[in-house]
Structure formats: structure tokens, C-alpha cells
Amino acid sequence: MNDRIEKRIELKAPISRVWRAVTDYREFGAWFCVKLDGPFVQGQLSRGQITYPGYEHLKWEAVVQKMEPERLFSFTWPHPKSLDKAEYASGDHSKDPTTLVEFRLEKTATGTLLLLTESGFDNVPGDIRLEAFRRNEGGWAEQLKNIERYVAKAA
Amino acid sequence: MLQKQRSSLAARGRAQAPVFAALGDETRLALVAKLSGGQPCSISHLTKGSKLTRQAITKHLRVLESVGIVHSVHAGRESLFEFDPTPIAEMREYLDFVSEQWDHALVRLKSFIED
Numbered sequence: 001m002n003d004r005i006e007k008r009i010e011l012k013a014p015i016s017r018v019w020r021a022v023t024d025y026r027e028f029g030a031w032f033c034v035k036l037d038g039p040f041v042q043g044q045l046s047r048g049q050i051t052y053p054g055y056e057h058l059k060w061e062a063v064v065q066k067m068e069p070e071r072l073f074s075f076t077w078p079h080p081k082s083l084d085k086a087e088y089a090s091g092d093h094s095k096d097p098t099t100l101v102e103f104r105l106e107k108t109a110t111g112t113l114l115l116l117t118e119s120g121f122d123n124v125p126g127d128i129r130l131e132a133f134r135r136n137e138g139g140w141a142e143q144l145k146n147i148e149r150y151v152a153k154a155a
Numbered sequence: 156m157l158q159k160q161r162s163s164l165a166a167r168g169r170a171q172a173p174v175f176a177a178l179g180d181e182t183r184l185a186l187v188a189k190l191s192g193g194q195p196c197s198i199s200h201l202t203k204g205s206k207l208t209r210q211a212i213t214k215h216l217r218v219l220e221s222v223g224i225v226h227s228v229h230a231g232r233e234s235l236f237e238f239d240p241t242p243i244a245e246m247r248e249y250l251d252f253v254s255e256q257w258d259h260a261l262v263r264l265k266s267f268i269e270d
Contacts, residue, residue: 005254009261013268021268031267032260079253097176114264116257121175121250 004119011112015105018112019070022103034060042067046075057085059093065100074102076120174246177222182207183215187224187238195228195235 011018021027025036029048036048041064048060062077078096082088104115178184182205190196202212216236219225223242227234 005250005257007254007257007261009265011265011268017268021264027267031263033263114261116261118253118257 004117004121007116009114009116010108010110011114013111015070015107015112018105018114019073022105022114023067023073036060040064040067040073040075055083057088058083061093062101063098066102070105072102072104074100076100173222174224174242177218177224178243180215180218182212183219186212186215186219190225190236190238193238195230195237197233197235201236 021031023040025039025046028034028040029036029051033052034048034050036046038046040046044064046060046062046064050056050058050060058080060077062075065074065076066072076098078093078098080088080093080096081091099118099120102115102117102119104117106113106115178187185205186201189201198209198213198216201216202209205212207215216225216227220227220236223239225236226239227236229235
């Protein structure tokens with residue numbers, strides 16, 4: 001289950017409000033800190049420029065995967081090799097590996113539950129889990145026993 | 156954003172993604188598991204009990220070597236491979252870093268919506 005980042009946050013606002021904040025390109029840009037060229041369109045590349053102080057040299061390029069109104073918004077985006085200004089500027093980003101980011105919305109009694117996941121860090125098909133590496137508890141010996149168990153199970 | 160961590164990651168310039176990719180293979184995970192005891196192993200030792208040929212195992216070891224997870228050391232005429240936990244620790248650090256960015260972004264989203 002852990003080739004991914006998972007977050008959940010309760011928002012005191014109706015689902016329609018949250019949907020707009022997440023999928024309207026101007027509103028998304030305001031809280032995410034990115035200046036987007038235009039609206040999000042399913043299946044299309046979204047371009048822009050990060051506006052977060054210190055990281056304005058980073059481009060925003062994401063491919064919108066799904067827009068299911070008030071339910072699911074997802075996109076894939078690249079993870080460049082380096083975020084350093086000079087290295088980023090000189091790098092070829094056409095082959096940067098991508099991960100999938102998903103925003104799922106659920107109505108609650110008091111507002112909206114937002115579930116965010118980012119997955120695909122191993123960026124290979126086959127659904128290999130690296131959970132053993134990602135647990136904080138235990139030392140290396142324990143971590144690696146986890147790998148062994150995982151490998152034994154998968155074999 | 157976690158400025159300090161981000162710049163240290165950027166300065167290091169190590170590609171995280173190839174580490175993820177290198178580990179995204181069961182044969183290579185198994186090799187890492189075998190080497191994780193800390194004892195350097197020969198290719199013959201690593202090939203033992205595997206259905207793969209010596210050449211195939213060597214190829215996988217080279218992939219792990221290319222991202223720094225294993226290093227080869229010479230012992231006489233033989234090449235031994237040993238495990239280096241650093242890239243995996245850095246990969247974990249990178250995931251923690253991305254995770255933290257999301258925490259910050261979601262706090263901004265919350266105040267954007269609720270304030």
C-alpha cells in the first residue's frame with residue numbers, strides 16, 4: 001500500500017466550493033502557488049510557472065487525467081532530477097518520471113473530506129511496493145527483513 | 156516548503172527516480188535483500204538458487220550499481236558486490252520531502268477555502 005503518499009483533510013465548505021478551488025485553474029493557482037496558462041481540460045497538458053518564492057524557475061507541466069465533477073480530479077506530473085536553478089534550467093525534462101496525483105472529494109456532515117494521493121514513485125508497471133523502505137520504525141536490519149519477506153511472498 | 160531540505164536535495168543533484176526504478180524489479184529487490192546482511196557477495200553466490208543466469212544477475216547488479224545501491228569491490232580475481240544504504244535513505248528523504256510539500260499545500264488550500 002505504500003508506493004504512495006496519502007493525505008486527508010476536512011474542509012468546512014460544501015463539496016461544490018472545494019471542487020472549484022481544486023479544479024478552477026485560477027483558484028488552484030492561488031493556493032498551490034502556480035500561474036497557469038489556462039483551464040484544466042481532461043486529457044490535456046496544463047502549463048504554467050511555479051510562483052512559490054524561491055522556486056519561480058520551475059515550470060508547471062501536468063497532464064490532466066480525470067475530471068469527474070465533485071468526485072475526482074487527477075493529473076500526472078514530472079519529478080525532475082534536480083530542483084537546483086542551474087541544473088533544472090540545463091536539464092532535459094522530456095524524460096522526467098511522472099507520478100499520479102489524485103484529489104478525491106467526499107461529502108461529510110460538516111463539509112467535505114479531501115483525500116489526496118500521489119502514487120507511482122517507482123514509475124514502473126507491476127505494482128511493486130517499496131513499503132519496507134518507507135517505514136520509519138526499526139533499523140536497517142528490520143527494514144531489510146521486510147524486503148525479504150516481501151520478496152519471498154512475491155516469488 | 157522545507158527550504159533547507161529542498162536545497163540540500165537539489166544541491167546533491169542525485170536523481171531519485173532511477174533509484175525508485177532500480178528497485179521496481181523483483182529480481183533486484185531480492186538481490187538487495189541478499190546483500191543487505193552487509194557481507195559482500197560474489198556473483199556466483201548471488202546466482203545460487205536463482206533461475207537466472209550469471210549474465211542476467213550481473214546485468215541486474217549493474218543497474219543497482221548505476222544508482223549506487225551496490226558497489227563492486229575486487230577480491231583477488233573475483234568481483235564482490237556490497238550493499239550501500241545511502242541512495243535508499245535519500246529516496247526515503249525525498250518521499251518525506253514531497254509529503255511535506257503536500258502538507259503545506261493543503262494548509263494553504265484550507266485557508267484559501269475557509270478564510
